[in-house]
Amino acid sequence: MSVQILMPALSPTMTEGKLATWMVKEGDSVAAGDVIAEIETDKATMEVEAVDEGVIGKILVAAGTDAVAVNTPIAVLLEEGEDASAVDSAPAAPAPAPAAAEAPAAEPAPAAAAPVAPVAVVPASDEDKYFDEVKTQTIREALRDAMAEEMRSDDKVFVMGEEVAEYQGAYKVTQGLLQEFGDKRVIDTPITEHGFAGLAVGAAFGGLKPVVEFMTFNFAMQAIDHIINSAAKTRYMSGGQMGCHMVFRGPNGAAARVGAQHSQCYASWYAHCPGLKVVSPYSAADAKGLLKSAIRDPNPVIFLENEVLYGQSFDVPVSEDFTVPIGKAKIVREGTDVTITAFSIMVGKALQAAEKLAEQGISAEVIDLRTIRPLDTATIVASVQRTNRLVTCEEGWAACGIGAEIAAQVMDQAFDHLDAPVARVAGEDVPMPYAANLEQLALPQVENIVEAVKSVCYRG
Amino acid sequence: MFTDALLRSKGREMAQAKSAAGAGRSTPTRTRKSRAAKPPKNNAAELLPFYRDMLLIRRFEEKAGQMYGMGLIGGFCHLYIGQEAVVVGMQSAIGKGDKVLTSYRDHGHMLACGMDARGVMAELTGRIGGYSKGKGGSMHMFSREKDFYGGHGIVGAQVPIGAGLAFANKYNGTDQVSLTYLGDGALNQGQVYETFNMAALWKLPVIFIIENNKYAMGTSVTRAAAGVSLYQRGAAYGIPGAEVDGMDVVAVQEAAEKAVKHCRSGKGPYILEMKTYRYRGHSMSDPAKYRTKDEVNKMRQEHDPIDQLRATLLEIGVAEEELKGIDREIKAIVTDAADFAQSSPEPDPSELFTDILVEA
Numbered sequence A: 001m002s003v004q005i006l007m008p009a010l011s012p013t014m015t016e017g018k019l020a021t022w023m024v025k026e027g028d029s030v031a032a033g034d035v036i037a038e039i040e041t042d043k044a045t046m047e048v049e050a051v052d053e054g055v056i057g058k059i060l061v062a063a064g065t066d067a068v069a070v071n072t073p074i075a076v077l078l079e080e081g082e083d084a085s086a087v088d089s090a091p092a093a094p095a096p097a098p099a100a101a102e103a104p105a106a107e108p109a110p111a112a113a114a115p116v117a118p119v120a121v122v123p124a125s126d127e128d129k130y131f132d133e134v135k136t137q138t139i140r141e142a143l144r145d146a147m148a149e150e151m152r153s154d155d156k157v158f159v160m161g162e163e164v165a166e167y168q169g170a171y172k173v174t175q176g177l178l179q180e181f182g183d184k185r186v187i188d189t190p191i192t193e194h195g196f197a198g199l200a201v202g203a204a205f206g207g208l209k210p211v212v213e214f215m216t217f218n219f220a221m222q223a224i225d226h227i228i229n230s231a232a233k234t235r236y237m238s239g240g241q242m243g244c245h246m247v248f249r250g251p252n253g254a255a256a257r258v259g260a261q262h263s264q265c266y267a268s269w270y271a272h273c274p275g276l277k278v279v280s281p282y283s284a285a286d287a288k289g290l291l292k293s294a295i296r297d298p299n300p301v302i303f304l305e306n307e308v309l310y311g312q313s314f315d316v317p318v319s320e321d322f323t324v325p326i327g328k329a330k331i332v333r334e335g336t337d338v339t340i341t342a343f344s345i346m347v348g349k350a351l352q353a354a355e356k357l358a359e360q361g362i363s364a365e366v367i368d369l370r371t372i373r374p375l376d377t378a379t380i381v382a383s384v385q386r387t388n389r390l391v392t393c394e395e396g397w398a399a400c401g402i403g404a405e406i407a408a409q410v411m412d413q414a415f416d417h418l419d420a421p422v423a424r425v426a427g428e429d430v431p432m433p434y435a436a437n438l439e440q441l442a443l444p445q446v447e448n449i450v451e452a453v454k455s456v457c458y459r460g
Numbered sequence B: 001m002f003t004d005a006l007l008r009s010k011g012r013e014m015a016q017a018k019s020a021a022g023a024g025r026s027t028p029t030r031t032r033k034s035r036a037a038k039p040p041k042n043n044a045a046e047l048l049p050f051y052r053d054m055l056l057i058r059r060f061e062e063k064a065g066q067m068y069g070m071g072l073i074g075g076f077c078h079l080y081i082g083q084e085a086v087v088v089g090m091q092s093a094i095g096k097g098d099k100v101l102t103s104y105r106d107h108g109h110m111l112a113c114g115m116d117a118r119g120v121m122a123e124l125t126g127r128i129g130g131y132s133k134g135k136g137g138s139m140h141m142f143s144r145e146k147d148f149y150g151g152h153g154i155v156g157a158q159v160p161i162g163a164g165l166a167f168a169n170k171y172n173g174t175d176q177v178s179l180t181y182l183g184d185g186a187l188n189q190g191q192v193y194e195t196f197n198m199a200a201l202w203k204l205p206v207i208f209i210i211e212n213n214k215y216a217m218g219t220s221v222t223r224a225a226a227g228v229s230l231y232q233r234g235a236a237y238g239i240p241g242a243e244v245d246g247m248d249v250v251a252v253q254e255a256a257e258k259a260v261k262h263c264r265s266g267k268g269p270y271i272l273e274m275k276t277y278r279y280r281g282h283s284m285s286d287p288a289k290y291r292t293k294d295e296v297n298k299m300r301q302e303h304d305p306i307d308q309l310r311a312t313l314l315e316i317g318v319a320e321e322e323l324k325g326i327d328r329e330i331k332a333i334v335t336d337a338a339d340f341a342q343s344s345p346e347p348d349p350s351e352l353f354t355d356i357l358v359e360a
C-alpha cells in the first residue's frame, strides 16, 4: 500500500518550513534512514530521512516551495513492486494523512473546566497535651534527641554530612549519634555538597530515609540543583512513583560577624518551590517535634535551624510521642491590636517587641509560623481578622520574601479587614557586612519591629 | 602509571583488528585473541535476544522520530539510534533488583529494562497511559517495578543519584548493583568526580558507564576533554576502568559481566567507557553540522551494532526467515505502541495538582 510522506516538524517550535531540496526523484528506491529532502526550519536546514523503505512514487510539493505547513503530504512512497499507477489514481489534492488528523494540535481543545489548586489543610495537633511533663533543653539537645529517637525506631533513617560523626557535628548537634548508631548510620562525608546531596537523593529513591546535615545552608547552594531538580520534582515527573523521603537540615540565616557568604536566610528560596516542605522552628520543643515529623514525612523537607539559637534553653515535653505537625503555625502571644508574624530567631525578637509595645499600651499578637511551606495562612488570616493590622518579620531580604508572600495572601483573603497597609520588617537589601555596627544595622532589630507596629497602628 | 590499577579491555585490539581487515557490514571480525580463554559467543540462543532487543530499540526510536515529525511528540526528544548495543549488552549482565538510571537519552534504557513500549511511547505523546501519566515526558520516566530510576534532564545529575542507589543497596545488605550511565559531555561535570570519590571511598557497588558517542550536542570529545581516555578518569580514585567497543553487543556483555562481578563482590565501583555513536542529531532540531556525512555513514555501514550481529547470526546458521520473523514481531510491537500512544487520552486536567507531595 502506498503511504504519504508528510511535511515533518523538525523542531519544538516549527509549524511550517521551506522544502528546500529534494535529494531523490520519482522512481528512486529508498531505504529507511536515507536522506530524501532538505527542509529549512525556523532554526536551521535539516535533512529528512525516509522512515520506511520503498520507491518514491510521486513528489507532491516541488523543491523551493515556501511555507509548507507541518503534516502536509509532500510525496508518496510506494511499496516495492507496487505500480506507479496507484499514485495516479490517488486523489490529486493532498488529503490530510490519517495520523495527522489524530494529532492533538489539529483537534480543537476540549472546553474542560480549569482545575482548582487544592488549599493545604492545616493539620490538627495534640502537641499541647504533652506539656504536662517537661524538661529544660537547649535546641541543640532537642534536635539531637529527635534524630536519635527516630533512628532508634526506624533503621532506614541515617545521618550524613560534614563532621557529623567523629567530630560530633560542626555545631555539636549530632553529639553522641556515632557512639550509639555506629558509622553505618552516622556518616562523615567529604566536603562535597553537590555530590552528597545527590547521593542522598539516590539513597532516598532506593528506600532509605536520609537526614542530610549541611554545615550551614550557605553551602547548600552547591547542592540546590539536587534539592530542587532531583528531590522536589521527581515525584511529579514520575507520575507519583518516585518518592523522596528525606530531610535537609542545618543552620540558616546570619550567625554573628561571619560576613556575607556565611550569613543569609534561604527560607524564601526553598519556600518558592512546589514539592518541598520548609520548616523553621524557634523553640526547642518545636525544633524537636518538627524534626521528628520531618524525619517521618515521606516528602523532602528543608529544615532551617539557627546557629545563634542552638544554645538557648526551653521547656521540652519529656514524652517521646510528642511531635509537632508540619503546616501549623502557633500563636505564641495573644493580642488584640496588631498581628506580628515571625519565624526562627525573629520570633524571639517579635516577643521582645510585643513586651515593649505592651508597655506603650499596644496589644500585639505574635504568630510563630514554624512551617514556611505549606504556609498556615488560615491562622494568619484569622488573626488579622481580629486585629486588622499586620507586621511581618524575617531576617532575610524583603524582596520576594516571606513577608511579601504573606502580604499578598492577606490582601487576597482579608483585604477588607485591614485598617493599614501591611508592614514588612526584614534584613536590609545589602550583602551582610562584617563590621559590628554595620551588621547590627543590616539585621532587623526589636526596635524596627516596635516602629513598624506603631506605624501600622498610626501611633507614634 | 595507570596500568596497574586499570584494566585494559580488548575493545581497542578488536577495533584495530576490524579496521585492518576492512570489515564491512557483512563480515564483522569476531576473532580476538583475548577470547582465547573463553569460546566466542556463537550460540544463537544467546545472541538472538540481543538482536531482538536492539531491533526493538531501533524501530521504536525510528517511530518516535516519525511521530515527532507529525507533531505528536513535543519538546526535546533524544534518540538512541546507533547506541543500542551498549544498553542491551549491559542489561544482559544484571538481574532483578539491580538498578539502572541514565540521562535524558533514555528510551533505549527503558525498553532494555523491560518497560512496556506502550507506556514509554504514550509518555512521549504526553498521554495518561505514559509511565509518568504524561507529566514527565521523554526525559523523565521511571519504573520501580523494572528497577529503572530515570530519566534525568540535568547533565550529570544522575551520577550521584546512581551512587546513592548503590549506597542503599549496600546499606540494605544486598549484593545488587547500580548501572549509572552518563555521556562523554556529562563526564566533565564536577559532581561526577565528587561521586567517584565517595563511591571509591565507601566501596559502593556502582558501575559508571560512559556512553562516549563522540559528541555532547555539537562539542566533540576532543574539544571538551583534556585527555581523551575517558575510562581513566577514575584512576586517581583507584577505580578500575575499561574501554569497550560499544558497537559490539558481545564485547559489551563481556565487559559488563566482569564489571558486575567486581561490584557484586564488594570491591567498589567500576568504569566502562563505551565507544559508541549516535546516528541522529542530539535532539530533533539538530542539523548536526559539526560532523561530516562521511563520518556518520562510515559508522553506520561499518560498525552498526544490529547489522553486525545480524551478519554473525546468519554466519552461524540462523535462518534468514527466523530473523525476518523477529523483524515482524518488533514491527508489530512498535506499531501497537504508536497506536496506543495516540489513542490513550491526555491526562485529566485534575492531574495538574496531583503527585506533588504525598500525605504524611
Ligand SMILES: Cc1ncc(C[n+]2csc(CCOP(=O)(O)OP(=O)(O)O)c2C)c(N)n1
Binding pocket: B105, B153, B154, B155, B156, B182, B183, B184, B185, B186, B187, B211, B213, B215, B216, B217, B282
Ligand atoms: C547542567 C546542564 N547543562 C546543560 C544542559 C544542556 N544539555 C543537554 S544535553 C547536553 C549535552 C550532553 O552530552 P553528553 O553528556 O555527551 O550526552 P549525549 O547527549 O551525547 O548522550 C547539554 C549541554 C543540561 N541539560 N544540563
Ligand SMILES: [Mg+2]
Binding pocket: B183, B184, B185, B211, B212, B213, B214, B215, B216, B217
Ligand atoms: Mg555524548
